[in-house]
Amino acid sequence: MAAHKQPINLLRGWPAPSLLPTSLIRSATQAALSSPSIAQDALLYGPDPGYEPARVAIAAWLTEFYTPGKRIPAERLCITGGASQNLGNVLSVFTDSKITRKIWIAAPAYFLAFRIFEDAGFGGRMKGVPEGDDGVDLEVLEREMTRCEEEWQKREDKGRGSQTFQSRRGWGKVYKHVIYCVPSFANPSSRTMGMECRRGLVKLARKFDALVVADDVYDFLQWPADTEKSAQKGVLNSAHLPRLVDVDRSLAGGAERDGADGFGNTCSNGSFSKIAGPGIRCGWVEGTNRFAFGVSQAGTTRSGGAPSQLTSTYVTHLVETGQLRDNIQNVLCPAYASRYASMIRAINAHLLPLGFSLPQSDRDVAGGYFIWLGLPTGLMAVDLARVCKTEEDVIVAAGEMFEVPGDQELTFPAHIRLCFAWEDVELLSEGVQRMGKVAAKLLSETQIGNGDYVMVEGRGSADMDAFK
Ligand SMILES: Cc1ncc(COP(=O)(O)O)c(C=O)c1O
Structure with a gap:
């Protein structure tokens, strides 16, 4: 269990308290x-x-x-x-x-x-x-x-x-x-x-x-x-x-x-x-x-x-x-850009080598609060989210949260969303590193060989309601 680890919430899509004006x-x-x-x-x-x-x-x-x-x-x-x-x-x-x-x-x-x-x-x-x-x-x-x-x-x-x-x-x-x-x-x-x-x-x-x-x-x-x-x-x-x-x-x-x-x-x-x-x-x-x-x-x-x-x-x-504009340009954008950069560096180091993927990786301008990640073959987002929570005290949003209710055709079982706005910058790379540890473990447990995988038992999303 992760009782001694500092909880890291990469699900919450709120502004960082330290950046509130x-x-x-x-x-x-x-x-x-x-x-x-x-x-x-x-x-x-x-x-x-x-x-x-x-x-x-x-x-x-x-x-x-x-x-x-x-x-x-x-x-x-x-x-x-x-x-x-x-x-x-x-x-x-x-x-x-x-x-x-x-x-x-x-x-x-x-x-x-x-x-x-x-x-x-x-x-x-x-x-x-x-x-x-x-x-x-x-x-x-x-x-x-x-x-x-x-x-x-x-x-x-x-x-x-x-x-x-x-x-x-x-x-x-x-x-x-x-x-x-x-x-x-x-x-x-x-x-x-x-x-x-x-x-x-x-x-x-x-x-x-x-x-x-x-x-x-x-x-x-x-x-x-x-x-x-x-x-x-x-x-x-x-x-x-x-x-x-x-x-x-x-x-x-x-x-x-x-x-x-x-x-x-x-x-x-x-x-x-x-x-x-x-x-x-x-x-x-x-x-x-x-x-x-x-x-x-x-x-x-x-x-x-x-x-x-x-x-x-x-x-x-x-x-x-002009105070709002100046605060956005001089405080918020540089701060979020640096959080984004820190998370991307951690993703490059700990997740992409495991087969994770980033959408629009060739774009010129980034922004917002989130990073959307495709998971490696064989890894289900709900499993990753659950084990990240129970073993590493890291909370991430599994792709199924973002499916339109009643639409069975468009599902996202193999994606997760990470928010880089809420947690302080030093915890972002730590969170991604812990996720990488969990992902590597799940991948090794589920791999039978020759690229075939079995499901992890006891699937179920982490309790997301508490974090909206
Ligand atoms: C796409 C989108 N729309 C709306 C909202 C909520 O906006 P407001 O706080 O202005 O109601 C959010 C907040 O996460 C959002 O991500």
């Missing part, structure tokens, strides 16, 4: 609440689209990072309670389970999104779309969406009505499909969707009247993938690829082109959780003006005012003064 938040809080007029705004109900100075400041900051030279107007933004809260809001305004056919999810997928789709009435109607090294497999997605449309049509021909109360609401619309993905530095796969795939996905969404919800929550955390360079210079000051919402804004006349309904087919779900602290519970969503207004008209916002009204006043101070 506590003093910046403290001074932002004081600055905001010292002004009587800001304090009054902060403590009353917020306007539906959110605190106006926050929208203006965030729009300017996003322009600088994503689209220098093409201003993002504040009207394209709505303040949210973070990416999770907003996903629920978007589904409540823009879907109807009687009309919206399916939720298509790039898989492996961020597992905590599943319940949000279930809550919106889509239990049993989620389907995984395989991710390759360039992004989602557009061929598979188009084929499946076509098939889904044909089946839906047949059922409609048999007499099911398509009009519901929601579809007649002027501020929203009901999309026929939703596609959910994390285009850059994905959770869990750490992959980044290429430019061609981004364009193809927007075209496909337009063709099928789909809304792509892109969780762009890791975009700001990026550095050169070459670990030597990232150690010297962990900062890239602007986004290395446009978001899907930027592609939709400009491709072939843009989202507000003649003949289009003006809602667009993509939205970018942004959050301060990974770049400041998840307790802030504040984020933004960007889409067309019409889309952003629609989000702001969700019933919970109409009644309760903008989410995160108080914290959005602090965030405004951090963004307006």
Whole structure:
């Protein structure tokens, strides 16, 4: 047993406590609440689209990072309670389970999104779309969406009505499909969707009247993938690829082109959780003006005012003064780049020689919080996770966590996800080294010879619920 070893949690996808910007938040809080007029705004109900100075400041900051030279107007933004809260809001305004056919999810997928789709009435109607090294497999997605449309049509021909109360609401619309993905530095796969795939996905969404919800929550955390360079210079000051919402804004006349309904087919779900602290519970969503207004008209916002009204006043101070940007560039990116480099070095030393594999190992830019590893033949992720926990006190996430519920076709029994954000840097290589020890042992126990393997007995995932 591992009782005497220091526990190492490589599952938890939270920011490192040592990197939380506590003093910046403290001074932002004081600055905001010292002004009587800001304090009054902060403590009353917020306007539906959110605190106006926050929208203006965030729009300017996003322009600088994503689209220098093409201003993002504040009207394209709505303040949210973070990416999770907003996903629920978007589904409540823009879907109807009687009309919206399916939720298509790039898989492996961020597992905590599943319940949000279930809550919106889509239990049993989620389907995984395989991710390759360039992004989602557009061929598979188009084929499946076509098939889904044909089946839906047949059922409609048999007499099911398509009009519901929601579809007649002027501020929203009901999309026929939703596609959910994390285009850059994905959770869990750490992959980044290429430019061609981004364009193809927007075209496909337009063709099928789909809304792509892109969780762009890791975009700001990026550095050169070459670990030597990232150690010297962990900062890239602007986004290395446009978001899907930027592609939709400009491709072939843009989202507000003649003949289009003006809602667009993509939205970018942004959050301060990974770049400041998840307790802030504040984020933004960007889409067309019409889309952003629609989000702001969700019933919970109409009644309760903008989410995160108080914290959005602090965030405004951090963004307006450039403190958030500077902290990301000068503190977070270098720190995460160095954690990433340390983990990659340990993987190279202890895991790749055993037959583990890394996706997108030839990319130029790395980022986010995670590394996704393919396991050597014969090693199952649930076995590795279980024995790492019991024998080495190392917690890792087995691939099955990231399978879309009910989708038996797209499974990840031979992958694991490692997070390099939560634990301190010196524990990352130690954790990987301990994993390597377990993997080598399991491989030697299961190998019969001639490349044949037998399963380890007593399989079962580690208790993952405790670590979300
Ligand atoms: C892809 C993805 N989306 C959303 C979230 C949650 O974001 P928020 O804290 O803004 O709700 C996470 C957190 O792990 C995530 O990885």
